[in-house]
Amino acid sequence: MLLRLAEPEDLDDLLDVQQEGAQRALAHIFPQDTHPFPRDLIFARWVAEIADPGIEVYVIEREGRVSGFAATRGDELLHFGTAADTWGTGLAAAAHDDILKRLSAAGVTLARLRVFEENHRAIRFYEKLGWQRTPARTRTSFPPYPVLVGYERRC
Numbered sequence: 001m002l003l004r005l006a007e008p009e010d011l012d013d014l015l016d017v018q019q020e021g022a023q024r025a026l027a028h029i030f031p032q033d034t035h036p037f038p039r040d041l042i043f044a045r046w047v048a049e050i051a052d053p054g055i056e057v058y059v060i061e062r063e064g065r066v067s068g069f070a071a072t073r074g075d076e077l078l079h080f081g082t083a084a085d086t087w088g089t090g091l092a093a094a095a096h097d098d099i100l101k102r103l104s105a106a107g108v109t110l111a112r113l114r115v116f117e118e119n120h121r122a123i124r125f126y127e128k129l130g131w132q133r134t135p136a137r138t139r140t141s142f143p144p145y146p147v148l149v150g151y152e153r154r155c
Contacts, residue, residue, distance in 0.1 A: 001060060001061070001062050001067075001091060001094050001095060001098075002060070002061040002062075003058050003059075003060055003061075003070070003095055003098045003099065003102075004058060004059060004061065005056065005057065005058060005059075006046075006050055006057040006058055006059045006069070007050075008047065008050060010059045010066055011043060011046055011047065011050075013059075013065070013066035014046065014059055014066055014069045015039060015042060015043055015046070016066075017066060017067065017068060017069060017081065017082070017083045018042065018069060018081055019037045019039060019042075020083070020084050021081045021082070021083065021084050022037050022081075023037055024084050025084075025119065025121055025122070026116065026119060028118065029116055029118050029119065029146050030142070030144070030146075034144075035142075035143055035144060038142060041142075049071055049078075052073075054073055054074070055071055055072070055073045055078065056071065056072045056073075056102075057069070057070075057071045058070045058071065058072075058099070060082060060091065060095045062086065062091055066083075067082055067083045067086050067091060068080075068081055068082035068083060068086070068091065068092070068095055069081055070095065070099050072099065072102070072103060074108070075103065075108045075110060075111055075112055076111070076112045076113060077099065077103075077111060077112070077113040078113075080092075080095075080096070080099070080113075082095065092125065093125075093129065096129060100153075100155050101155075103155050104155035108155050109154065109155055110152055110153070110154055110155070111152065111153050111154075111155050112134075112150060112151070112152050113126070113131070113150070113151050113152075114136070114138065114148040114149065114150055114151070115148065115149060115151060116140070116146050116147070116148055116149075117137075117146065117147040117148065117149045118146060118147075126151055126153075129153070130153050130154075131151040131152065131153040132151060132152055132153065133149060133150070133151055134149075134150040134151060134152055135150070136149065136150025137149055137150070138150075
Protein backbone atom coordinates (compact mmCIF):
# COMPACT_ATOMS: atom_id res chain seq x y z
CA MET A 1 0.00 0.00 0.00
CA LEU A 2 1.13 3.50 -0.78
CA LEU A 3 -0.43 6.64 0.64
CA ARG A 4 0.52 9.66 -1.45
CA LEU A 5 -0.70 13.17 -2.09
CA ALA A 6 -3.45 13.29 -4.70
CA GLU A 7 -3.01 15.01 -8.03
CA PRO A 8 -5.78 16.41 -10.24
CA GLU A 9 -5.10 13.48 -12.61
CA ASP A 10 -6.24 11.09 -9.85
CA LEU A 11 -9.72 12.54 -9.57
CA ASP A 12 -11.59 10.29 -12.00
CA ASP A 13 -10.18 7.14 -10.36
CA LEU A 14 -10.73 8.58 -6.87
CA LEU A 15 -14.34 9.41 -7.72
CA ASP A 16 -14.93 5.94 -9.15
CA VAL A 17 -13.78 4.45 -5.84
CA GLN A 18 -15.84 6.89 -3.80
CA GLN A 19 -18.97 6.52 -5.90
CA GLU A 20 -19.00 2.72 -5.82
CA GLY A 21 -18.42 2.69 -2.08
CA ALA A 22 -21.07 5.31 -1.41
CA GLN A 23 -23.65 3.54 -3.56
CA ARG A 24 -22.98 0.23 -1.80
CA ALA A 25 -22.58 1.43 1.79
CA LEU A 26 -24.80 4.51 1.93
CA ALA A 27 -27.82 3.61 -0.23
CA HIS A 28 -30.00 3.40 2.90
CA ILE A 29 -28.95 7.00 3.72
CA PHE A 30 -28.93 8.36 0.16
CA PRO A 31 -31.51 6.32 -1.82
CA GLN A 32 -30.12 6.27 -5.34
CA ASP A 33 -33.53 6.72 -7.00
CA THR A 34 -34.11 10.04 -5.20
CA HIS A 35 -30.60 11.13 -4.15
CA PRO A 36 -28.07 9.72 -6.62
CA PHE A 37 -24.36 10.19 -6.02
CA PRO A 38 -23.66 13.87 -6.90
CA ARG A 39 -20.51 13.17 -8.92
CA ASP A 40 -20.13 16.68 -10.38
CA LEU A 41 -20.48 18.36 -6.98
CA ILE A 42 -18.10 15.91 -5.31
CA PHE A 43 -15.61 16.36 -8.17
CA ALA A 44 -15.70 20.15 -7.68
CA ARG A 45 -15.20 19.71 -3.92
CA TRP A 46 -12.14 17.50 -4.49
CA VAL A 47 -10.67 20.02 -6.95
CA ALA A 48 -11.08 22.79 -4.37
CA GLU A 49 -9.63 20.64 -1.59
CA ILE A 50 -6.58 19.61 -3.63
CA ALA A 51 -5.95 23.31 -4.33
CA ASP A 52 -6.43 24.33 -0.68
CA PRO A 53 -3.06 24.58 1.11
CA GLY A 54 -4.76 23.83 4.44
CA ILE A 55 -6.04 20.42 3.27
CA GLU A 56 -3.97 17.33 2.58
CA VAL A 57 -5.69 15.09 0.02
CA TYR A 58 -4.34 11.56 -0.41
CA VAL A 59 -4.91 8.59 -2.64
CA ILE A 60 -4.32 5.08 -1.42
CA GLU A 61 -2.64 2.94 -4.05
CA ARG A 62 -2.58 -0.82 -4.06
CA GLU A 63 -1.07 -2.90 -6.83
CA GLY A 64 -0.63 0.22 -8.97
CA ARG A 65 -4.20 1.46 -8.85
CA VAL A 66 -6.12 4.00 -6.82
CA SER A 67 -7.83 1.94 -4.15
CA GLY A 68 -8.87 4.64 -1.70
CA PHE A 69 -8.73 8.23 -0.63
CA ALA A 70 -8.36 10.40 2.43
CA ALA A 71 -8.25 14.08 3.28
CA THR A 72 -7.19 15.86 6.45
CA ARG A 73 -7.44 19.45 7.60
CA GLY A 74 -5.62 20.34 10.79
CA ASP A 75 -6.76 17.77 13.34
CA GLU A 76 -9.72 16.52 11.30
CA LEU A 77 -10.03 13.47 9.08
CA LEU A 78 -12.38 14.97 6.49
CA HIS A 79 -12.80 12.04 4.09
CA PHE A 80 -11.74 8.43 4.12
CA GLY A 81 -12.69 5.42 2.05
CA THR A 82 -11.34 2.41 0.22
CA ALA A 83 -12.47 0.54 -2.87
CA ALA A 84 -15.31 -1.88 -2.20
CA ASP A 85 -13.27 -4.80 -3.53
CA THR A 86 -10.68 -4.15 -0.78
CA TRP A 87 -13.15 -4.16 2.10
CA GLY A 88 -12.12 -6.70 4.72
CA THR A 89 -8.52 -7.00 3.42
CA GLY A 90 -6.88 -4.76 6.03
CA LEU A 91 -6.12 -2.01 3.51
CA ALA A 92 -8.35 0.52 5.27
CA ALA A 93 -6.81 -0.18 8.68
CA ALA A 94 -3.28 0.17 7.28
CA ALA A 95 -4.12 3.43 5.52
CA HIS A 96 -5.89 4.72 8.64
CA ASP A 97 -2.80 4.03 10.74
CA ASP A 98 -0.59 5.81 8.20
CA ILE A 99 -2.88 8.85 8.24
CA LEU A 100 -2.81 9.00 12.03
CA LYS A 101 1.00 8.81 11.96
CA ARG A 102 1.06 11.76 9.58
CA LEU A 103 -1.32 13.73 11.82
CA SER A 104 0.84 12.96 14.84
CA ALA A 105 4.01 14.01 13.00
CA ALA A 106 2.25 17.32 12.23
CA GLY A 107 1.71 17.87 15.97
CA VAL A 108 -1.89 16.65 16.25
CA THR A 109 -2.54 14.89 19.56
CA LEU A 110 -6.33 14.49 19.31
CA ALA A 111 -7.85 13.76 15.91
CA ARG A 112 -11.49 14.35 15.01
CA LEU A 113 -13.87 13.06 12.37
CA ARG A 114 -17.54 13.01 11.50
CA VAL A 115 -19.43 10.01 10.17
CA PHE A 116 -23.03 9.48 9.12
CA GLU A 117 -25.05 8.37 12.13
CA GLU A 118 -26.58 5.56 10.07
CA ASN A 119 -23.29 4.38 8.52
CA HIS A 120 -23.01 1.42 10.87
CA ARG A 121 -20.18 -0.21 8.92
CA ALA A 122 -17.96 2.87 9.23
CA ILE A 123 -18.88 3.35 12.88
CA ARG A 124 -17.85 -0.26 13.65
CA PHE A 125 -14.57 0.32 11.79
CA TYR A 126 -13.70 3.53 13.64
CA GLU A 127 -14.74 2.22 17.07
CA LYS A 128 -12.66 -0.94 16.52
CA LEU A 129 -9.68 1.34 15.88
CA GLY A 130 -10.18 3.27 19.11
CA TRP A 131 -12.28 6.26 18.08
CA GLN A 132 -14.68 7.53 20.77
CA ARG A 133 -18.01 9.15 20.04
CA THR A 134 -18.42 12.80 21.06
CA PRO A 135 -21.60 14.83 21.58
CA ALA A 136 -21.01 16.66 18.26
CA ARG A 137 -23.87 16.39 15.79
CA THR A 138 -24.26 18.21 12.49
CA ARG A 139 -25.96 17.62 9.17
CA THR A 140 -24.33 17.11 5.81
CA SER A 141 -24.80 19.68 3.08
CA PHE A 142 -26.14 17.02 0.68
CA PRO A 143 -29.87 16.15 0.53
CA PRO A 144 -31.58 14.54 2.35
CA TYR A 145 -29.22 16.12 4.94
CA PRO A 146 -28.55 13.13 7.21
CA VAL A 147 -26.97 13.55 10.64
CA LEU A 148 -23.21 13.34 11.10
CA VAL A 149 -21.88 12.35 14.51
CA GLY A 150 -18.47 13.27 15.88
CA TYR A 151 -15.64 11.00 16.94
CA GLU A 152 -12.19 11.65 18.36
CA ARG A 153 -9.07 9.65 19.02
CA ARG A 154 -5.62 10.26 20.43
CA CYS A 155 -2.88 10.06 17.81
